[in-house]
Amino acid sequence: MQVSVCHCLECQRRTGSAFGVQARFPRTAVTVEGAYRTYERVGEGGLWAGYHFCPDCGSTVFYENEDVPEAFAIPVGSFADPGFPSPTRSIFEKRKHEWVTIAGDWIDRHP
Structure with a gap:
């Protein structure tokens, strides 16, 4: 569906980095197998x-958001x-670290 970068504080905390990068797929195209918390x-x-x-390792395997059920x-x-x-979208840019540059005129930017 899309690849995006999120600069929100929760994504920063979750990833331990300055942003999170994720790819969205239709639920019908994803098969979840194995244990997760x-x-x-x-x-x-x-x-x-x-x-x-x-x-076992604590890595984020997948997630879901209320706004994209x-x-x-x-x-x-x-x-x-x-x-x-x-990525084709960059969100919560108001939380973006000053040193981060998301390049490309094709990026759909959201404050």
């Missing part, structure tokens, strides 16, 4: 999110593919 929260925008983690988001790093498609 869930952490739920309400984000800066006031909407619910559920993060699903590997119980028809999709699962999967962290791009989980694919371990440097050729993965580039």
Whole structure:
């Protein structure tokens, strides 16, 4: 569906980095197998999110957001593919670290 970068404080905390990068897929295109644990929260925008983690290593395996109920988001790093498609959207840029540059005129930017 899309690849996006999120600069919200929760994504910064969740990833331990300056932003999160995720790819969204229709729920019908994703098969979830194996054990996972869930952490739920309400984000800066006031909407619910559920993060699903590997119980062994703690990595985020996938997550879901109230505002996009028809999709699962999967962290791009989980694919371990440097050729993965580039982001087309950058959100919560008001929380973006000053030293971060998201390049490309094709980026749909959201404060």
